[in-house]
Amino acid sequence: MGASLSNLTDNGATMGPGLGDIPESCVACVFLYLTPPEICNLARLNRAFRGAASSDSVWEKKLPPNYQDLLCFMPPERYQNLSKKDIFALLSRPVPFEDGNKEVWIDRVTGRVCMSISAKAMAITGIEDRRYWNWIATEESRLSVKAYNYKL
Known part of the structure; x- marks a missing residue:
């Protein structure tokens, strides 16, 4: 009306x-x-x-100035013929790399690059001995596992 x-x-x-x-x-x-x-x-x-x-x-x-570097983490056939808008949408979702231990994505509002690093991608200094810590699967962690220290 x-x-x-x-x-x-x-x-x-x-x-x-x-x-x-x-x-x-x-x-x-x-x-x-x-x-x-x-x-x-x-x-x-x-x-x-x-x-x-x-x-x-x-x-x-x-898109961030280094968006081409972010595209290197995925196979070229996923982004080869996409428009810049579609590339932005693709990179707005987490892109896993290094065996899924790290993720990178673009923030949808600011366009800034964000990164999430799993505990498995980091070295636990001073206590690499498995007697002191263990990997525990959890839904609380973005990357599904966390390191748990027994002796702290």
Whole structure:
């Protein structure tokens, strides 16, 4: 009901230009200052916003400068023909490496690189003797195991 009424003025004539008339390149320039979740929400407004939200130039700015290094942790066929937006989405999920003992991902809001390191990827200095600690499976740990020290 409101959508049809918003296109009419008091005398029944259609209104002037609207959001859909903004050039896609102008919308893309504005998107450079927004967070990725804000861009995705605005992409639902109209065709011009959706096109700008799919632009590689917008998502190139949202990716960290070393995103190519992060892609090296996965097989090339997973990212070879993807747009920058799809690469951002791919890297927004944890990417395991070093036998799954480490994970790296991009924060969806800030675009910063985050890393999680399992206890198995670290050396436990001073007590490498298995009599003092053990690996315990747990759901509390992001990487499913933690080191438990018996003697502390």
